[in-house]
Amino acid sequence: MSEYNIAIPDAALERLRQKLALTRFPDELEGAAWDYGAPLDDIKRLTEYWENGFDWRAQEAKLNALPNFHRPIKPDGFPELDIHYVHQRSAAPDAIPLLFIHGWPGSYVEVTKMLPALQQLTNGVSFHVVAPSLPNFGWSEGVKMKGFGLKDYAVVLNRLMKSLGYDKYVTQGGDWGFMISRVIGLLFPDSCLASHINMIRSDGPPKWSKNPLLALQHAVTPYSARDKAGFARSQWFLTEGSGYRTEQSTKPQTLGYALTDSPVGLLAWIYEKLHDWTDEYRWSDDEILTWVSIYWFSTAGPAASLRIYYEATHTKDGVHRDRTHQWIPKVKLGLCHSPKELSVVPHTWARTLGPVVYESQKTRGGHFAAYEIPDEITTDLQKMFGKGGPCYRIVASNAKL
Numbered sequence: 001m002s003e004y005n006i007a008i009p010d011a012a013l014e015r016l017r018q019k020l021a022l023t024r025f026p027d028e029l030e031g032a033a034w035d036y037g038a039p040l041d042d043i044k045r046l047t048e049y050w051e052n053g054f055d056w057r058a059q060e061a062k063l064n065a066l067p068n069f070h071r072p073i074k075p076d077g078f079p080e081l082d083i084h085y086v087h088q089r090s091a092a093p094d095a096i097p098l099l100f101i102h103g104w105p106g107s108y109v110e111v112t113k114m115l116p117a118l119q120q121l122t123n124g125v126s127f128h129v130v131a132p133s134l135p136n137f138g139w140s141e142g143v144k145m146k147g148f149g150l151k152d153y154a155v156v157l158n159r160l161m162k163s164l165g166y167d168k169y170v171t172q173g174g175d176w177g178f179m180i181s182r183v184i185g186l187l188f189p190d191s192c193l194a195s196h197i198n199m200i201r202s203d204g205p206p207k208w209s210k211n212p213l214l215a216l217q218h219a220v221t222p223y224s225a226r227d228k229a230g231f232a233r234s235q236w237f238l239t240e241g242s243g244y245r246t247e248q249s250t251k252p253q254t255l256g257y258a259l260t261d262s263p264v265g266l267l268a269w270i271y272e273k274l275h276d277w278t279d280e281y282r283w284s285d286d287e288i289l290t291w292v293s294i295y296w297f298s299t300a301g302p303a304a305s306l307r308i309y310y311e312a313t314h315t316k317d318g319v320h321r322d323r324t325h326q327w328i329p330k331v332k333l334g335l336c337h338s339p340k341e342l343s344v345v346p347h348t349w350a351r352t353l354g355p356v357v358y359e360s361q362k363t364r365g366g367h368f369a370a371y372e373i374p375d376e377i378t379t380d381l382q383k384m385f386g387k388g389g390p391c392y393r394i395v396a397s398n399a400k401l
Contacts, residue, residue: 004068004084006060006139008297013056016263016296020051023264034275038268046271047264050289059290066112070139073159075152083160084139084299085132086111090119092126096385096395097166099157099184099192100131103175103199104305105270106368107138107294113374123386130169132160134176135300136307142300149311151319154183158191167191168395172381174199174341174369176308182324185331185354194391196334196358196381198369199341201325202349210327211352218348226361230344237342241276244269248309256303259295266302267292277367279340327354332391334358334384336377340366357390358383 028040066086074080086108089095098118100111108131118127133140135148135156143152157180161169168191171181178199184192206214223231247255259266270292274283295302312321333356337344347359360380365373385391 002070004070004139006064006068008056008060012297017051019263020047023047023262025264038272038275042271043264043268046267046285046288049285050263050267054286054289054293056293059286059293063109066115068139071160071163073156073163075135075148075156075159078143078145078148078152081135081143081156082141082299083132083135083156084108085130085160086115087131087164088115088119088129090121090126090128092121094393095126095128097161097164097169098127098129098381099161099166099169099171100129100370101157101171101173101177101180102131102134102137103173103177104137104308105273105291105295106175106371107291108133109291109294110368110371114370114378117375117378118381123382123389124392125382125386125389127381127385128166130161130164130166132157133298134180134308136304137298137300138294139299142304143307147311147316148307149315149317149319150179150183150308150321150324151187151315151317153180153308154187154319158184158188161191168193170194170196170385170391170395172196172198172370172377174367176312179312179321179324182328182353183319186319186323186328189330192331193394194332194334194357194384196336196377196384198336198338198365198377199343199367200335200337200345200350200353201343202345202352203322203325204349205346206348206352214348214351218346221348223346226339227346229339230346233340233344234342241342244273245309248306249313250310252303252306252310256301256306259302259306263292263296266296270295274368277340277342278372279338279364279366281366281368281372325353327352329354331355332357332394334360334380334391336360336362336365336369336380338362338365338367338369338373340364341369342367 070084072080073083111131136142178197181195208215
C-alpha cells in the first residue's frame with residue numbers, strides 16, 4: 001500500500017485553458033431551455049469560469065487531503081492494474097469494512113460528504129470506508145484489452161478488499177455501483193455479506209414461477225401514488241434521458257474522440273446528467289467543474305470510462321448487465337427508494353432482487369444519493385448495520401495496518 005498524491009502537470013492545465021479559449025459554441029433555439037440538452041448560457045458561463053476563474057489547484061488540495069492510496073491488483077486474464085482508492089479507517093475495533101462503489105458520471109468523490117459520519121461510532125456501528133476509482137475512471141489505471149466486463153470489475157474490487165485484509169465486508173453503491181455490488185454478491189457471497197443500494201432495477205413485477213409470495217402480494221396491492229410517479233419518472237428516462245446509454249453501449253470509441261478532445265463537449269455531456277438526474281440539487285460551479293475535471297485529467301482519459309457500458313452488454317462470460325436485475329441469494333440487501341432515481345419501481349418489484357432485510361422510502365433525492373442526501377444514506381447504513389438493525393455485527397473488521 002502506497003500513498004497517492006494527485007499532481008496534474010502545469011502543462012496539462014495550460015493546455016486545458018488553451019482548448020477552452022478556442023471553443024466554438026453551437027447556436028440554440030429560442031426558448032429551448034433544457035428540452036434540447038444543456039443550455040447555451042450555462043455552458044458559456046461554466047466554460048469562461050473553467051478557463052479564467054476555476055482553481056483546480058485548490059480542489060486538488062482538497063482531494064489530496066483525503067486518505068488516498070494506490071496498489072497493484074491483478075485481474076484474471078488481464079495485465080496488473082494500478083488502483084487508486086480512498087481508505088478511511090475508524091478507530092473502533094469492530095468497525096465494518098464498507099466498499100463504496102461509484103458509477104458514471106460520478107467518482108469516489110461521491111462518498112466524501114459521508115466520511116466524517118461513517119467514521120464515528122453511532123448506534124453501535126462505524127465503518128472502515130474503502131472508495132476506489134474504478135478501473136478506467138479517476139486516478140486508477142485503464143484497461144488496454146477488450147472484454148473487461150462487470151465480472152472483472154467485481155474481481156478487482158474483491159481482491160482490493162482482500163489485499164487490505166478485509167476478508168468479509170459490505171458494499172454501498174448506485175449506478176454501476178449497484179451492478180458491480182450485485183456481481184460481487186453473485187461471485188463472492190462468502191466475502192460480501194450485505195449490500196445497500198440506492199439505484200434499484202428489476203425485471204418487472206414478481207413472477208408466480210419465481211416469487212409466488214411476492215407475486216400474490218403484488219396482485220392484491222394497488223399501485224400507490226408513489227408507484228405511479230415512479231413509473232412516470234422511469235418512462236421519462238427511457239424516452240427522453242437514455243440516449244447517452246445507447247451510444248456508450250454500442251459505439252463508445254466514436255464518442256470518445258469528442259469527449260477526449262473537447263473539454264466543453266465533456267462538460268456539456270456530464271453537466272446534462274448532473275442536472276437531469278438529481279432532485280433539484282443546487283450544484284455550485286466549483287462542484288460541477290471538479291466532477292468534470294476528474295474525468296478530463298483522469299489517468300486513462302475520458303473515453304475509457306465509457307467502455308463499461310459496452311463490455312457490460314457484450315459480455316461472453318455470463319455476467320451480463322441484465323443478470324444484476326435478477327434474484328441473487330445469500331447477500332442481504334438494503335434498498336433506498338429515492339423519488340428522482342432513474343428507475344423507480346414498486347417495492348414488490350424491488351424485493352425480487354434478493355433477501356431484502358432493510359428498506360427506506362425517501363421524500364427527496366435522485367441518482368447521486370450519497371452526494372445529494374448524504375445524511376440519509378449514512379442514516380440508512382447506521383440503521384441497517386447498527387444496534388437493532390438486521391445486519392448488526394454481520395462482520396468484524398480484521399484489517400491489516
